[in-house]
Amino acid sequence: MAKLDLTQYGITGSTVIAHNPSYEFLFEEETKAGLTGFDKGQNTELNAVNVKTGIYTGRSPKDKYIVDDAQSHNKVWWTTEEYKNDNHPMSEEVWAKVKDIAIKELSNKQLYVVDAFCGANEATRLAVRFIVEVAWQAHFVTNMFIQPTKEELENFKPNFVIYNASKAKVENFKELGLNSETCVAFNTTSREQCIINTWYGGEMKKGMFSMQNYFLPLQGIASMHCSANTDMEGKNTAIFFGLSGTGKTTLSTDPKRLLIGDDEHGWDDEGVFNLEGGCYAKVINLDKESEPDIYGAIKRNALLENVTVAADGKIDFADKSVTENTRVSYPIEHIEKIVKKVNGRSAGPAAKNVIFLSADAFGVLPPVSILSPEQTKYYFLSGFTAKLAGTERGITEPTPTFSACFGQAFLELHPTKYAEELVKKMEKSGAKAYLVNTGWNGTGKRISIRDTRGIIDAILGGAILNAPTKKIPYFDFEVPTQLEGVDTNILDPRDTYADAAEWNKKAEDLAARFIKNFKKYEGNEAGKALVAAGPKL
Ligand SMILES: Nc1ncnc2c1ncn2[C@@H]1O[C@H](COP(=O)(O)OP(=O)(O)O)[C@@H](O)[C@H]1O
Ligand SMILES: C=C(OP(=O)(O)O)C(=O)O
Numbered sequence: 375m376a377k378l379d380l381t382q383y384g385i386t387g388s389t390v391i392a393h394n395p396s397y398e399f400l401f402e403e404e405t406k407a408g409l410t411g412f413d414k415g416q417n418t419e420l421n422a423v424n425v426k427t428g429i430y431t432g433r434s435p436k437d438k439y440i441v442d443d444a445q446s447h448n449k450v451w452w453t454t455e456e457y458k459n460d461n462h463p464m465s466e467e468v469w470a471k472v473k474d475i476a477i478k479e480l481s482n483k484q485l486y487v488v489d490a491f492c493g494a495n496e497a498t499r500l501a502v503r504f505i506v507e508v509a510w511q512a513h514f515v516t517n518m519f520i521q522p523t524k525e526e527l528e529n530f531k532p533n534f535v536i537y538n539a540s541k542a543k544v545e546n547f548k549e550l551g552l553n554s555e556t557c558v559a560f561n562t563t564s565r566e567q568c569i570i571n572t573w574y575g576g577e578m579k580k581g582m583f584s585m586q587n588y589f590l591p592l593q594g595i596a597s598m599h600c601s602a603n604t605d606m607e608g609k610n611t612a613i614f615f616g617l618s619g620t621g622k623t624t625l626s627t628d629p630k631r632l633l634i635g636d637d638e639h640g641w642d643d644e645g646v647f648n649l650e651g652g653c654y655a656k657v658i659n660l661d662k663e664s665e666p667d668i669y670g671a672i673k674r675n676a677l678l679e680n681v682t683v684a685a686d687g688k689i690d691f692a693d694k695s696v697t698e699n700t701r702v703s704y705p706i707e708h709i710e711k712i713v714k715k716v717n718g719r720s721a722g723p724a725a726k727n728v729i730f731l732s733a734d735a736f737g738v739l740p741p742v743s744i745l746s747p748e749q750t751k752y753y754f755l756s757g758f759t760a761k762l763a764g765t766e767r768g769i770t771e772p773t774p775t776f777s778a779c780f781g782q783a784f785l786e787l788h789p790t791k792y793a794e795e796l797v798k799k800m801e802k803s804g805a806k807a808y809l810v811n812t813g814w815n816g817t818g819k820r821i822s823i824r825d826t827r828g829i830i831d832a833i834l835g836g837a838i839l840n841a842p843t844k845k846i847p848y849f850d851f852e853v854p855t856q857l858e859g860v861d862t863n864i865l866d867p868r869d870t871y872a873d874a875a876e877w878n879k880k881a882e883d884l885a886a887r888f889i890k891n892f893k894k895y896e897g898n899e900a901g902k903a904l905v906a907a908g909p910k911l
Protein backbone atom coordinates (compact mmCIF):
# COMPACT_ATOMS: atom_id res chain seq x y z
CA MET A 375 0.00 0.00 0.00
CA ALA A 376 1.29 3.47 -0.84
CA LYS A 377 2.29 5.50 2.18
CA LEU A 378 -0.50 7.74 3.34
CA ASP A 379 0.05 11.43 2.70
CA LEU A 380 -1.71 13.55 5.32
CA THR A 381 -0.84 16.88 3.74
CA GLN A 382 -3.94 16.33 1.56
CA TYR A 383 -5.85 17.13 4.80
CA GLY A 384 -3.65 20.08 5.66
CA ILE A 385 -1.91 18.03 8.36
CA THR A 386 1.82 18.73 8.12
CA GLY A 387 4.90 17.46 9.88
CA SER A 388 3.17 14.35 11.21
CA THR A 389 4.30 10.75 10.97
CA VAL A 390 1.76 8.00 10.61
CA ILE A 391 2.87 5.45 13.22
CA ALA A 392 0.43 2.99 11.79
CA HIS A 393 -2.19 2.97 9.04
CA ASN A 394 -4.75 0.28 9.90
CA PRO A 395 -2.77 -1.16 12.82
CA SER A 396 -3.19 -4.80 13.80
CA TYR A 397 -4.61 -5.69 17.21
CA GLU A 398 -1.19 -6.94 18.32
CA PHE A 399 0.38 -3.60 17.45
CA LEU A 400 -2.41 -1.65 19.15
CA PHE A 401 -1.92 -3.67 22.34
CA GLU A 402 1.79 -2.85 22.32
CA GLU A 403 1.13 0.84 21.69
CA GLU A 404 -1.57 1.21 24.37
CA THR A 405 0.48 -0.42 27.07
CA LYS A 406 3.97 0.70 26.13
CA ALA A 407 6.24 2.18 28.78
CA GLY A 408 6.28 5.95 29.07
CA LEU A 409 2.59 6.61 28.37
CA THR A 410 0.94 8.88 30.89
CA GLY A 411 -2.50 10.30 31.59
CA PHE A 412 -5.42 9.13 29.53
CA ASP A 413 -3.17 7.75 26.79
CA LYS A 414 -2.21 4.93 29.08
CA GLY A 415 -4.00 1.58 29.02
CA GLN A 416 -3.85 -1.10 31.69
CA ASN A 417 -4.12 -4.80 31.00
CA THR A 418 -6.61 -6.67 33.20
CA GLU A 419 -7.25 -10.14 34.54
CA LEU A 420 -9.53 -10.82 31.55
CA ASN A 421 -6.67 -9.84 29.20
CA ALA A 422 -8.59 -6.85 27.84
CA VAL A 423 -7.01 -3.41 28.23
CA ASN A 424 -8.84 -0.79 30.31
CA VAL A 425 -8.54 2.94 29.56
CA LYS A 426 -9.79 6.11 31.20
CA THR A 427 -11.42 8.71 28.96
CA GLY A 428 -10.88 11.76 31.16
CA ILE A 429 -13.61 14.15 32.26
CA TYR A 430 -15.79 13.15 29.34
CA THR A 431 -17.19 9.72 30.11
CA GLY A 432 -20.34 10.22 28.09
CA ARG A 433 -21.53 12.18 25.07
CA SER A 434 -21.71 15.94 25.11
CA PRO A 435 -24.90 16.85 23.18
CA LYS A 436 -24.75 20.55 24.02
CA ASP A 437 -21.47 20.76 22.10
CA LYS A 438 -22.82 19.09 18.92
CA TYR A 439 -22.94 21.26 15.79
CA ILE A 440 -23.87 20.77 12.15
CA VAL A 441 -22.64 23.11 9.45
CA ASP A 442 -25.54 25.12 8.08
CA ASP A 443 -24.86 25.59 4.36
CA ALA A 444 -26.76 25.59 1.08
CA GLN A 445 -26.82 21.78 0.93
CA SER A 446 -27.89 21.11 4.54
CA HIS A 447 -30.00 24.16 5.30
CA ASN A 448 -33.38 22.86 4.14
CA LYS A 449 -32.77 19.25 5.15
CA VAL A 450 -31.43 19.24 8.71
CA TRP A 451 -33.88 19.28 11.61
CA TRP A 452 -32.43 22.34 13.38
CA THR A 453 -33.00 23.08 17.02
CA THR A 454 -35.61 25.78 17.67
CA GLU A 455 -36.92 27.54 20.76
CA GLU A 456 -40.25 25.64 20.51
CA TYR A 457 -38.65 22.24 19.96
CA LYS A 458 -35.13 21.98 21.20
CA ASN A 459 -32.85 19.27 19.87
CA ASP A 460 -29.11 18.71 19.58
CA ASN A 461 -28.64 19.95 16.01
CA HIS A 462 -27.04 23.33 16.67
CA PRO A 463 -26.20 25.20 13.49
CA MET A 464 -22.60 26.25 12.80
CA SER A 465 -21.64 28.74 10.11
CA GLU A 466 -19.11 27.83 7.43
CA GLU A 467 -16.78 30.48 8.87
CA VAL A 468 -16.82 28.98 12.38
CA TRP A 469 -16.41 25.49 10.92
CA ALA A 470 -13.24 26.62 9.14
CA LYS A 471 -11.86 27.89 12.46
CA VAL A 472 -12.79 24.74 14.35
CA LYS A 473 -11.26 22.57 11.67
CA ASP A 474 -8.14 24.67 11.86
CA ILE A 475 -7.83 23.89 15.58
CA ALA A 476 -8.15 20.17 14.84
CA ILE A 477 -5.62 20.27 11.99
CA LYS A 478 -3.11 22.21 14.12
CA GLU A 479 -3.47 19.69 16.93
CA LEU A 480 -2.85 16.81 14.55
CA SER A 481 0.14 18.45 12.85
CA ASN A 482 3.71 17.64 13.93
CA LYS A 483 2.52 14.53 15.77
CA GLN A 484 2.71 10.78 15.63
CA LEU A 485 -0.68 9.65 14.42
CA TYR A 486 -2.76 6.53 13.88
CA VAL A 487 -5.07 6.25 10.91
CA VAL A 488 -7.87 3.71 10.64
CA ASP A 489 -10.01 3.11 7.56
CA ALA A 490 -13.32 1.36 8.14
CA PHE A 491 -16.90 1.14 6.92
CA CYS A 492 -20.10 2.35 8.51
CA GLY A 493 -22.85 0.20 6.96
CA ALA A 494 -22.90 -3.49 5.99
CA ASN A 495 -24.35 -2.77 2.55
CA GLU A 496 -21.83 -1.83 -0.08
CA ALA A 497 -24.14 0.52 -1.96
CA THR A 498 -24.93 2.73 1.03
CA ARG A 499 -21.98 2.33 3.41
CA LEU A 500 -19.72 5.21 4.36
CA ALA A 501 -15.98 4.68 3.92
CA VAL A 502 -14.61 6.47 6.95
CA ARG A 503 -11.04 7.56 7.66
CA PHE A 504 -10.27 8.20 11.35
CA ILE A 505 -7.21 10.31 12.11
CA VAL A 506 -6.32 10.12 15.80
CA GLU A 507 -3.31 10.68 18.06
CA VAL A 508 -4.18 8.19 20.81
CA ALA A 509 -3.55 4.49 20.26
CA TRP A 510 -6.62 3.29 22.11
CA GLN A 511 -8.85 5.57 20.02
CA ALA A 512 -7.59 3.70 16.96
CA HIS A 513 -8.38 0.47 18.82
CA PHE A 514 -11.89 1.68 19.68
CA VAL A 515 -12.82 2.44 16.07
CA THR A 516 -11.23 -0.80 14.87
CA ASN A 517 -13.59 -2.60 17.26
CA MET A 518 -16.71 -0.58 16.52
CA PHE A 519 -16.65 -0.10 12.75
CA ILE A 520 -16.66 -2.67 9.95
CA GLN A 521 -13.14 -3.75 9.16
CA PRO A 522 -12.50 -3.86 5.41
CA THR A 523 -10.93 -6.92 3.83
CA LYS A 524 -7.33 -6.72 2.67
CA GLU A 525 -8.45 -5.96 -0.90
CA GLU A 526 -10.93 -3.35 0.27
CA LEU A 527 -8.18 -1.64 2.25
CA GLU A 528 -5.94 -1.49 -0.77
CA ASN A 529 -8.64 0.28 -2.76
CA PHE A 530 -10.04 2.30 0.14
CA LYS A 531 -11.35 5.70 -0.94
CA PRO A 532 -12.70 7.53 2.09
CA ASN A 533 -15.92 9.47 1.66
CA PHE A 534 -15.92 10.70 5.25
CA VAL A 535 -13.01 11.88 7.42
CA ILE A 536 -12.90 12.23 11.22
CA TYR A 537 -10.29 14.44 12.84
CA ASN A 538 -10.05 13.48 16.48
CA ALA A 539 -8.29 16.29 18.30
CA SER A 540 -9.28 15.21 21.80
CA LYS A 541 -6.21 16.91 23.30
CA ALA A 542 -7.05 20.34 21.86
CA LYS A 543 -9.42 22.94 23.28
CA VAL A 544 -11.52 25.65 21.67
CA GLU A 545 -9.94 28.40 23.74
CA ASN A 546 -11.90 31.17 22.01
CA PHE A 547 -15.27 29.39 22.13
CA LYS A 548 -17.08 32.50 23.38
CA GLU A 549 -15.81 34.55 20.49
CA LEU A 550 -16.92 31.78 18.10
CA GLY A 551 -20.35 31.64 19.74
CA LEU A 552 -19.90 28.05 20.87
CA ASN A 553 -21.02 26.36 24.08
CA SER A 554 -17.70 25.39 25.61
CA GLU A 555 -14.07 24.42 24.96
CA THR A 556 -15.45 21.13 23.68
CA CYS A 557 -16.79 20.83 20.18
CA VAL A 558 -18.18 17.97 18.11
CA ALA A 559 -18.86 19.39 14.67
CA PHE A 560 -20.12 17.80 11.44
CA ASN A 561 -19.95 19.01 7.88
CA THR A 562 -22.38 16.99 5.74
CA THR A 563 -21.16 18.67 2.54
CA SER A 564 -17.40 18.16 2.84
CA ARG A 565 -18.20 14.98 4.84
CA GLU A 566 -15.98 15.59 7.83
CA GLN A 567 -16.23 15.52 11.62
CA CYS A 568 -14.01 17.41 14.07
CA ILE A 569 -13.82 16.31 17.69
CA ILE A 570 -12.20 18.69 20.14
CA ASN A 571 -11.55 18.29 23.89
CA THR A 572 -13.45 15.06 24.51
CA TRP A 573 -11.94 11.59 24.57
CA TYR A 574 -15.24 9.71 24.81
CA GLY A 575 -15.24 7.12 22.04
CA GLY A 576 -19.03 7.35 21.75
CA GLU A 577 -18.60 10.67 19.89
CA MET A 578 -17.02 8.84 16.95
CA LYS A 579 -19.43 5.91 17.10
CA LYS A 580 -22.63 7.89 17.52
CA GLY A 581 -21.21 10.61 15.28
CA MET A 582 -21.14 8.34 12.26
CA PHE A 583 -24.56 7.02 13.22
CA SER A 584 -25.85 10.60 13.11
CA MET A 585 -24.37 10.94 9.63
CA GLN A 586 -26.04 7.75 8.38
CA ASN A 587 -29.25 9.07 9.96
CA TYR A 588 -28.82 11.97 7.56
CA PHE A 589 -27.81 10.10 4.41
CA LEU A 590 -29.93 6.90 4.57
CA PRO A 591 -33.49 8.25 4.97
CA LEU A 592 -32.83 10.67 2.12
CA GLN A 593 -32.38 7.51 -0.02
CA GLY A 594 -35.62 5.94 1.25
CA ILE A 595 -33.90 3.67 3.78
CA ALA A 596 -34.94 3.46 7.42
CA SER A 597 -32.14 4.35 9.81
CA MET A 598 -32.74 3.16 13.32
CA HIS A 599 -31.36 3.37 16.86
CA CYS A 600 -31.99 -0.29 17.54
CA SER A 601 -30.34 -3.64 18.08
CA ALA A 602 -31.26 -6.59 15.86
CA ASN A 603 -31.14 -10.35 15.88
CA THR A 604 -32.65 -13.21 13.92
CA ASP A 605 -33.50 -16.85 14.54
CA MET A 606 -31.08 -19.73 13.95
CA GLU A 607 -32.37 -20.10 10.38
CA GLY A 608 -31.78 -16.40 9.77
CA LYS A 609 -35.45 -15.89 8.90
CA ASN A 610 -37.25 -14.27 11.80
CA THR A 611 -35.63 -10.89 12.42
CA ALA A 612 -36.46 -8.72 15.41
CA ILE A 613 -35.37 -5.17 16.14
CA PHE A 614 -35.17 -3.52 19.57
CA PHE A 615 -35.35 0.27 19.68
CA GLY A 616 -34.26 2.05 22.82
CA LEU A 617 -32.32 4.93 24.26
CA SER A 618 -29.00 4.22 25.93
CA GLY A 619 -29.24 1.82 28.84
CA THR A 620 -32.70 0.49 28.05
CA GLY A 621 -31.42 -2.96 27.08
CA LYS A 622 -30.65 -3.05 23.34
CA THR A 623 -27.28 -4.74 23.81
CA THR A 624 -28.32 -6.97 26.73
CA LEU A 625 -31.53 -8.28 25.18
CA SER A 626 -30.30 -8.74 21.60
CA THR A 627 -27.39 -10.84 22.88
CA ASP A 628 -29.40 -14.04 23.17
CA PRO A 629 -27.82 -17.52 22.97
CA LYS A 630 -30.98 -18.81 21.24
CA ARG A 631 -30.63 -16.35 18.36
CA LEU A 632 -28.09 -14.92 15.93
CA LEU A 633 -27.00 -11.37 16.66
CA ILE A 634 -27.07 -8.88 13.75
CA GLY A 635 -25.94 -5.89 15.79
CA ASP A 636 -26.45 -4.16 19.13
CA ASP A 637 -27.13 -0.50 18.36
CA GLU A 638 -27.44 1.02 14.86
CA HIS A 639 -29.23 -0.45 11.83
CA GLY A 640 -30.63 0.38 8.46
CA TRP A 641 -33.68 -1.28 6.88
CA ASP A 642 -33.83 -1.28 3.09
CA ASP A 643 -35.75 -3.38 0.54
CA GLU A 644 -33.52 -6.38 1.25
CA GLY A 645 -33.86 -6.27 5.01
CA VAL A 646 -32.16 -5.13 8.18
CA PHE A 647 -28.42 -4.43 8.15
CA ASN A 648 -25.93 -3.36 10.76
CA LEU A 649 -24.07 -0.08 10.46
CA GLU A 650 -21.35 -1.30 12.81
CA GLY A 651 -18.79 -4.05 13.17
CA GLY A 652 -18.74 -4.26 16.94
CA CYS A 653 -20.71 -3.84 20.14
CA TYR A 654 -20.47 -1.30 22.95
CA ALA A 655 -21.91 -2.82 26.10
CA LYS A 656 -22.46 -1.22 29.45
CA VAL A 657 -20.58 -3.14 32.10
CA ILE A 658 -21.74 -1.55 35.32
CA ASN A 659 -22.51 -4.43 37.71
CA LEU A 660 -21.85 -6.89 34.90
CA ASP A 661 -22.55 -10.35 36.17
CA LYS A 662 -21.02 -13.46 34.60
CA GLU A 663 -24.06 -15.63 35.40
CA SER A 664 -26.84 -13.38 34.09
CA GLU A 665 -24.93 -12.06 31.04
CA PRO A 666 -22.47 -14.81 30.12
CA ASP A 667 -22.10 -13.81 26.46
CA ILE A 668 -21.15 -10.22 27.17
CA TYR A 669 -18.86 -11.34 29.97
CA GLY A 670 -17.26 -13.88 27.63
CA ALA A 671 -16.67 -11.17 25.01
CA ILE A 672 -14.28 -9.40 27.39
CA LYS A 673 -10.97 -10.88 26.34
CA ARG A 674 -7.91 -9.70 24.38
CA ASN A 675 -8.90 -7.10 21.70
CA ALA A 676 -11.95 -5.99 23.69
CA LEU A 677 -11.39 -2.52 25.18
CA LEU A 678 -12.75 -1.57 28.60
CA GLU A 679 -13.47 2.07 29.40
CA ASN A 680 -13.53 3.75 32.81
CA VAL A 681 -13.71 0.51 34.73
CA THR A 682 -11.97 0.32 38.10
CA VAL A 683 -9.00 -2.03 37.94
CA ALA A 684 -6.57 -2.80 40.79
CA ALA A 685 -2.81 -2.70 40.29
CA ASP A 686 -2.77 -6.48 39.84
CA GLY A 687 -5.38 -6.28 37.06
CA LYS A 688 -8.39 -7.35 39.14
CA ILE A 689 -11.62 -5.80 37.80
CA ASP A 690 -14.34 -4.31 40.00
CA PHE A 691 -17.42 -4.08 37.77
CA ALA A 692 -19.52 -2.72 40.66
CA ASP A 693 -17.42 0.40 41.13
CA LYS A 694 -19.07 3.60 39.84
CA SER A 695 -16.39 5.97 41.05
CA VAL A 696 -15.40 7.11 37.54
CA THR A 697 -18.86 6.91 35.95
CA GLU A 698 -21.94 4.75 35.80
CA ASN A 699 -21.37 4.59 32.03
CA THR A 700 -18.53 2.06 32.19
CA ARG A 701 -18.21 0.25 28.86
CA VAL A 702 -16.57 -2.40 26.81
CA SER A 703 -16.20 -2.34 23.04
CA TYR A 704 -15.51 -5.57 21.18
CA PRO A 705 -15.67 -6.78 17.60
CA ILE A 706 -18.96 -8.61 17.00
CA GLU A 707 -16.97 -11.82 16.39
CA HIS A 708 -16.49 -11.99 20.18
CA ILE A 709 -20.12 -13.12 20.41
CA GLU A 710 -20.56 -16.72 19.46
CA LYS A 711 -24.04 -16.67 17.92
CA ILE A 712 -23.84 -14.06 15.19
CA VAL A 713 -25.35 -13.92 11.74
CA LYS A 714 -22.04 -12.70 10.28
CA LYS A 715 -20.49 -16.14 10.83
CA VAL A 716 -23.28 -17.63 8.69
CA ASN A 717 -23.81 -14.87 6.09
CA GLY A 718 -20.44 -13.17 6.06
CA ARG A 719 -22.36 -9.99 6.73
CA SER A 720 -24.30 -8.58 9.68
CA ALA A 721 -27.69 -8.51 7.98
CA GLY A 722 -31.00 -10.33 8.06
CA PRO A 723 -34.36 -10.25 6.29
CA ALA A 724 -37.05 -7.66 6.99
CA ALA A 725 -38.10 -7.59 10.66
CA LYS A 726 -41.28 -9.37 11.78
CA ASN A 727 -41.16 -8.04 15.33
CA VAL A 728 -40.41 -4.49 16.37
CA ILE A 729 -39.84 -3.87 20.06
CA PHE A 730 -39.71 -0.45 21.68
CA LEU A 731 -37.68 -0.61 24.88
CA SER A 732 -38.64 2.07 27.36
CA ALA A 733 -37.09 2.33 30.81
CA ASP A 734 -40.00 4.00 32.58
CA ALA A 735 -38.72 5.71 35.72
CA PHE A 736 -42.30 6.54 36.82
CA GLY A 737 -43.34 2.89 37.13
CA VAL A 738 -46.47 3.32 35.03
CA LEU A 739 -45.96 1.39 31.80
CA PRO A 740 -46.79 -2.33 31.75
CA PRO A 741 -43.79 -4.63 31.21
CA VAL A 742 -45.25 -5.41 27.78
CA SER A 743 -48.02 -3.88 25.67
CA ILE A 744 -49.21 -5.14 22.30
CA LEU A 745 -49.46 -2.06 20.05
CA SER A 746 -51.96 -1.40 17.27
CA PRO A 747 -50.52 0.10 14.05
CA GLU A 748 -51.70 3.57 15.10
CA GLN A 749 -50.24 3.17 18.59
CA THR A 750 -46.99 2.06 16.96
CA LYS A 751 -46.67 5.39 15.16
CA TYR A 752 -47.71 7.39 18.21
CA TYR A 753 -45.30 5.70 20.63
CA PHE A 754 -42.42 5.73 18.14
CA LEU A 755 -42.70 9.47 17.60
CA SER A 756 -43.17 10.08 21.33
CA GLY A 757 -40.12 7.99 22.29
CA PHE A 758 -40.93 8.08 25.98
CA THR A 759 -38.23 6.59 28.19
CA ALA A 760 -35.69 7.65 30.78
CA LYS A 761 -32.20 8.89 30.19
CA LEU A 762 -30.10 6.66 32.41
CA ALA A 763 -27.17 7.95 34.40
CA GLY A 764 -23.89 8.61 32.68
CA THR A 765 -24.36 8.40 28.93
CA GLU A 766 -24.85 12.14 28.59
CA ARG A 767 -23.05 14.84 30.50
CA GLY A 768 -25.05 16.13 33.45
CA ILE A 769 -27.43 13.15 33.69
CA THR A 770 -26.81 11.53 37.09
CA GLU A 771 -30.10 9.76 37.77
CA PRO A 772 -32.87 8.22 35.62
CA THR A 773 -34.51 11.24 34.01
CA PRO A 774 -37.83 10.81 32.18
CA THR A 775 -37.68 12.14 28.66
CA PHE A 776 -39.42 12.07 25.31
CA SER A 777 -36.69 11.16 22.86
CA ALA A 778 -38.28 11.03 19.39
CA CYS A 779 -37.80 7.67 17.66
CA PHE A 780 -35.96 6.47 20.79
CA GLY A 781 -32.84 8.30 19.62
CA GLN A 782 -33.52 12.00 19.29
CA ALA A 783 -29.89 12.92 19.98
CA PHE A 784 -28.89 11.23 16.72
CA LEU A 785 -31.68 12.38 14.40
CA GLU A 786 -30.52 14.79 11.72
CA LEU A 787 -33.86 14.99 9.90
CA HIS A 788 -37.33 15.60 11.30
CA PRO A 789 -38.63 12.65 13.40
CA THR A 790 -41.62 12.12 11.09
CA LYS A 791 -39.18 11.15 8.31
CA TYR A 792 -37.85 8.22 10.40
CA ALA A 793 -41.38 7.19 11.36
CA GLU A 794 -42.47 7.28 7.73
CA GLU A 795 -39.58 5.06 6.58
CA LEU A 796 -40.06 2.60 9.45
CA VAL A 797 -43.80 2.29 8.95
CA LYS A 798 -43.34 1.71 5.20
CA LYS A 799 -40.99 -1.20 5.91
CA MET A 800 -43.19 -2.61 8.68
CA GLU A 801 -46.28 -2.56 6.51
CA LYS A 802 -44.44 -4.40 3.77
CA SER A 803 -43.20 -7.16 6.08
CA GLY A 804 -46.37 -7.27 8.21
CA ALA A 805 -44.33 -6.58 11.35
CA LYS A 806 -45.97 -6.21 14.75
CA ALA A 807 -44.83 -3.80 17.43
CA TYR A 808 -44.60 -4.07 21.21
CA LEU A 809 -43.76 -1.60 23.93
CA VAL A 810 -41.57 -3.21 26.59
CA ASN A 811 -40.84 -1.47 29.88
CA THR A 812 -37.34 -2.43 31.06
CA GLY A 813 -37.50 0.20 33.79
CA TRP A 814 -39.40 0.40 37.03
CA ASN A 815 -42.77 -0.66 38.44
CA GLY A 816 -44.63 -0.20 41.73
CA THR A 817 -42.09 -2.26 43.66
CA GLY A 818 -39.61 0.60 43.27
CA LYS A 819 -37.17 -1.82 41.66
CA ARG A 820 -36.21 -2.27 38.03
CA ILE A 821 -38.06 -5.09 36.27
CA SER A 822 -35.73 -8.08 36.29
CA ILE A 823 -33.74 -9.06 33.23
CA ARG A 824 -35.16 -12.54 33.72
CA ASP A 825 -38.77 -11.35 33.38
CA THR A 826 -37.89 -9.13 30.42
CA ARG A 827 -36.14 -12.00 28.67
CA GLY A 828 -39.25 -14.12 29.28
CA ILE A 829 -41.35 -11.40 27.62
CA ILE A 830 -39.00 -11.18 24.64
CA ASP A 831 -39.12 -14.98 24.24
CA ALA A 832 -42.94 -14.86 24.26
CA ILE A 833 -42.93 -12.16 21.57
CA LEU A 834 -40.36 -13.79 19.32
CA GLY A 835 -41.81 -17.29 19.73
CA GLY A 836 -45.33 -16.00 19.07
CA ALA A 837 -46.79 -17.20 22.41
CA ILE A 838 -47.88 -13.65 23.25
CA LEU A 839 -50.38 -13.72 20.36
CA ASN A 840 -52.25 -16.58 22.01
CA ALA A 841 -52.15 -15.21 25.54
CA PRO A 842 -55.30 -13.95 27.28
CA THR A 843 -55.24 -10.14 27.38
CA LYS A 844 -56.86 -7.13 29.02
CA LYS A 845 -56.87 -3.38 28.44
CA ILE A 846 -55.05 -0.88 30.64
CA PRO A 847 -56.91 2.40 31.29
CA TYR A 848 -55.70 5.85 30.13
CA PHE A 849 -53.40 4.26 27.54
CA ASP A 850 -55.71 1.64 26.09
CA PHE A 851 -52.76 -0.77 26.02
CA GLU A 852 -53.55 -4.41 25.34
CA VAL A 853 -51.50 -6.49 27.79
CA PRO A 854 -51.25 -10.25 28.32
CA THR A 855 -52.46 -11.50 31.69
CA GLN A 856 -50.32 -14.62 31.60
CA LEU A 857 -47.05 -15.49 29.91
CA GLU A 858 -44.86 -18.50 30.45
CA GLY A 859 -41.54 -17.59 32.04
CA VAL A 860 -42.80 -14.25 33.36
CA ASP A 861 -44.02 -13.43 36.87
CA THR A 862 -47.81 -13.11 36.44
CA ASN A 863 -47.99 -10.54 39.23
CA ILE A 864 -46.17 -7.88 37.24
CA LEU A 865 -48.06 -8.02 33.91
CA ASP A 866 -50.67 -5.52 35.09
CA PRO A 867 -48.55 -2.71 36.60
CA ARG A 868 -51.37 -1.83 39.03
CA ASP A 869 -50.75 -5.15 40.83
CA THR A 870 -47.21 -4.03 41.72
CA TYR A 871 -48.55 -1.16 43.87
CA ALA A 872 -49.79 -1.64 47.45
CA ASP A 873 -52.70 0.56 46.43
CA ALA A 874 -53.78 0.68 42.76
CA ALA A 875 -54.95 4.28 43.29
CA GLU A 876 -51.30 5.22 43.45
CA TRP A 877 -50.80 3.86 39.94
CA ASN A 878 -53.86 5.82 38.74
CA LYS A 879 -52.36 9.04 40.00
CA LYS A 880 -49.03 8.43 38.32
CA ALA A 881 -50.72 7.22 35.14
CA GLU A 882 -52.73 10.43 34.91
CA ASP A 883 -49.59 12.46 35.30
CA LEU A 884 -47.76 10.47 32.63
CA ALA A 885 -50.73 10.59 30.24
CA ALA A 886 -50.76 14.39 30.58
CA ARG A 887 -47.06 14.53 29.76
CA PHE A 888 -47.61 12.44 26.61
CA ILE A 889 -50.45 14.70 25.48
CA LYS A 890 -48.36 17.82 26.05
CA ASN A 891 -45.33 16.38 24.29
CA PHE A 892 -47.33 15.29 21.25
CA LYS A 893 -48.61 18.81 20.55
CA LYS A 894 -45.50 19.45 18.46
CA TYR A 895 -46.67 16.85 15.92
CA GLU A 896 -50.21 18.20 15.63
CA GLY A 897 -49.34 20.90 13.11
CA ASN A 898 -50.42 18.70 10.21
CA GLU A 899 -53.28 16.28 9.44
CA ALA A 900 -51.16 13.13 9.80
CA GLY A 901 -50.02 14.19 13.27
CA LYS A 902 -53.49 15.25 14.34
CA ALA A 903 -54.89 11.90 13.26
CA LEU A 904 -52.52 10.09 15.61
CA VAL A 905 -53.76 11.85 18.74
CA ALA A 906 -56.60 9.33 19.02
CA ALA A 907 -54.01 6.55 19.43
CA GLY A 908 -52.38 8.27 22.41
CA PRO A 909 -53.33 8.34 26.09
CA LYS A 910 -56.60 9.99 27.15
CA LEU A 911 -57.55 11.73 30.34
N1 LIG B 1 -35.15 -5.60 32.66
C1 LIG B 1 -33.99 -5.24 32.11
N2 LIG B 1 -33.81 -5.39 30.78
C2 LIG B 1 -32.64 -5.01 30.21
N3 LIG B 1 -31.59 -4.51 30.89
C3 LIG B 1 -31.70 -4.35 32.22
C4 LIG B 1 -32.91 -4.72 32.88
N4 LIG B 1 -32.73 -4.46 34.19
C5 LIG B 1 -31.50 -3.97 34.36
N5 LIG B 1 -30.86 -3.91 33.17
C6 LIG B 1 -29.48 -3.37 32.99
O1 LIG B 1 -29.59 -2.22 32.18
C7 LIG B 1 -28.48 -2.07 31.32
C8 LIG B 1 -28.92 -2.10 29.87
O2 LIG B 1 -27.82 -1.67 29.11
P1 LIG B 1 -27.58 -2.01 27.59
O3 LIG B 1 -28.16 -3.35 27.26
O4 LIG B 1 -26.14 -1.79 27.34
O5 LIG B 1 -28.47 -0.87 26.95
P2 LIG B 1 -28.37 -0.20 25.52
O6 LIG B 1 -27.65 -1.16 24.65
O7 LIG B 1 -29.79 0.02 25.12
O8 LIG B 1 -27.62 1.06 25.75
C9 LIG B 1 -27.54 -3.22 31.62
O9 LIG B 1 -26.58 -2.77 32.53
C10 LIG B 1 -28.50 -4.26 32.24
O10 LIG B 1 -27.84 -5.12 33.13
C1 LIG C 1 -23.01 4.81 23.20
C2 LIG C 1 -24.16 5.36 23.46
O1 LIG C 1 -25.36 4.76 23.60
P1 LIG C 1 -25.86 3.25 23.62
O2 LIG C 1 -25.86 2.88 25.05
O3 LIG C 1 -27.22 3.35 23.05
O4 LIG C 1 -24.91 2.43 22.82
C3 LIG C 1 -24.28 6.81 23.58
O5 LIG C 1 -25.44 7.25 23.64
O6 LIG C 1 -23.25 7.50 23.61
Ligand SMILES: [Mn+2]
Pocket residue numbers: 619622623636637654655656
Ligand atom coordinates in the same frame (compact mmCIF):
# COMPACT_ATOMS: atom_id res chain seq x y z
MN1 LIG D 1 -25.93 -0.67 23.63
